[in-house]
Amino acid sequence: MTDSPGALATGIAFSRAVLVGPPARWSYSTLEEASSCPLRYCLRRATYPDLGHQEGYPSVPSVPALFGNVVHGALEVVVKAMADAAVESPQAESAAEVIRDLGGFTSVVENELANQLASLKDNMRLSKDLHRRIAIDLEARVADARAQVQTYLSRTKFVSGPRHSTQAAEGGRSRAFVRQELGAGSHPEVELVAERERLYGRVDLLMISDDRVDIIDYKTGGESDGHADQLQLYAWLWGADEKVNPRGLGVASLTAAYRDQDVSIDVPNADQMAVLSLEFATKIADADGEIASGSPTARPSQENCRYCAVRHLCASYWATIAPKLSDINQGDLFDYEGVIGEQNGQRSWWLLNDAGRPELLLRTTTPAPPFASGDRVRLLGLRRGADPQTDWPIGSVTVATEAFRVESV
Ligand code: SF4
Numbered sequence: 264m265t266d267s268p269g270a271l272a273t274g275i276a277f278s279r280a281v282l283v284g285p286p287a288r289w290s291y292s293t294l295e296e297a298s299s300c301p302l303r304y305c306l307r308r309a310t311y312p313d314l315g316h317q318e319g320y321p322s323v324p325s326v327p328a329l330f331g332n333v334v335h336g337a338l339e340v341v342v343k344a345m346a347d348a349a350v351e352s353p354q355a356e357s358a359a360e361v362i363r364d365l366g367g368f369t370s371v372v373e374n375e376l377a378n379q380l381a382s383l384k385d386n387m388r389l390s391k392d393l394h395r396r397i398a399i400d401l402e403a404r405v406a407d408a409r410a411q412v413q414t415y416l417s418r419t420k421f422v423s424g425p426r427h428s429t430q431a432a433e434g435g436r437s438r439a440f441v442r443q444e445l446g447a448g449s450h451p452e453v454e455l456v457a458e459r460e461r462l463y464g465r466v467d468l469l470m471i472s473d474d475r476v477d478i479i480d481y482k483t484g485g486e487s488d489g490h491a492d493q494l495q496l497y498a499w500l501w502g503a504d505e506k507v508n509p510r511g512l513g514v515a516s517l518t519a520a521y522r523d524q525d526v527s528i529d530v531p532n533a534d535q536m537a538v539l540s541l542e543f544a545t546k547i548a549d550a551d552g553e554i555a556s557g558s559p560t561a562r563p564s565q566e567n568c569r570y571c572a573v574r575h576l577c578a579s580y581w582a583t584i585a586p587k588l589s590d591i592n593q594g595d596l597f598d599y600e601g602v603i604g605e606q607n608g609q610r611s612w613w614l615l616n617d618a619g620r621p622e623l624l625l626r627t628t629t630p631a632p633p634f635a636s637g638d639r640v641r642l643l644g645l646r647r648g649a650d651p652q653t654d655w656p657i658g659s660v661t662v663a664t665e666a667f668r669v670e671s672v
Pocket residue numbers: 300302303561562563564567568571572573574577579580
């Protein structure tokens with residue numbers, strides 16, 4: 264499953280993509296991504312030799328997504344430490360001891376924030392300025408993240424089981440999950456694998472007491488139908504994983520834990536499990552086929568493309584989804600493809616449409632932008648502006664704007 268399906272010309276300078284083969288195993292999210300748009304799945308995981316052989320195309324992270332990662336990561340550390348210490352309840356004195364040993368909630372959150380910022384360090388799509396702004400935004404929300412972690416934790420119930428070593432590993436995390444039969448107790452970060460079907464999932468918290476099994480997944484974003492599907496996959500994986508669940512115990516409850524409430528998800532019965540099994544097998548066969556073809560299908564739609572990290576590499580997006588200038592309101596961020604025309608001022612350039620006529624005045628933040636007159640460019644994240652001294656629409660470069668030079672393919 265590792266044969267490379269070949270190279271793909273994206274039409275953007277220095278961005279020839281060398282596609283990678285299908286993965287050894289699929290997860291719920293990778294399979295969903297490959298099903299919703301095979302091209303996006305492939306471009307995000309391809310290697311780009313002209314960009315330094317790095318694996319995958321980096322995304323531009325949003326502050327809300329990073330904030331969610333901080334909360335989830337901090338919660339993971341705390342839940343794991345409490346499960347290792349066989350804490351009976353987050354309100355127990357033993358829970359307070361665990362938090363003290365971790366250095367307090369704020370310290371756990373700050374560590375997670377530092378991890379998230381460190382992961383952005385080599386991201387070629389982030390300027391120093393944008394990196395700094397993201398750091399400032401996240402640091403201003405430490406108290407909020409701490410409060411969220413405490414809220415999730417306050418509703419978490421633990422099942423007592425054997426106590427494990429709580430010696431912290433690097434990054435504040437305690438023991439790693441070992442794939443073996445699970446006994447009674449609370450088990451954080453459980454990896455479930457269906458080897459034959461090539462599917463896996465990682466459950467946030469799995470609790471076993473007597474012959475009852477409960478699965479909880481923490482969700483830091485808004486509610487979504489996909490969360491129910493994901494939890495039902497976990498129930499299916501639990502049934503299929505002969506290593507972790509050799510006795511074939513059934514799942515009693517599935518819970519999606521949101522910030523403000525817990526939502527119970529129906530546990531699939533035997534017939535529904537059989538349907539799920541068939542659905543996943545079909546999706547995997549389709550996704551494998553798309554990847555192995557070497558020319559994965561693009562599925563442009565507003566929903567798919569709006570936040571697509573590789574839309575500048577996707578001809579279908581620019582042909583069908585990228586907005587028309589006439590549809591963009593003042594103050595909105597928008598993407599634009601055009602040709603750089605004459606310089607209009609020290610920090611302004613004309614952008615020409617396909618007929619070679621000016622249609623947008625581009626305002627840059629520097630007199631030496633990364634393009635030259637005659638270049639065809641794709642610009643992501645311009646801000647629509649206006650100037651009382653001209654009737655021309657204005658597109659202003661912001662700290663988050665990216666410019667990519669188009670080459671003929
Ligand atoms: S821009 Fe849309 S169609 Fe193109 S790869 Fe991204 S999601 Fe797929």
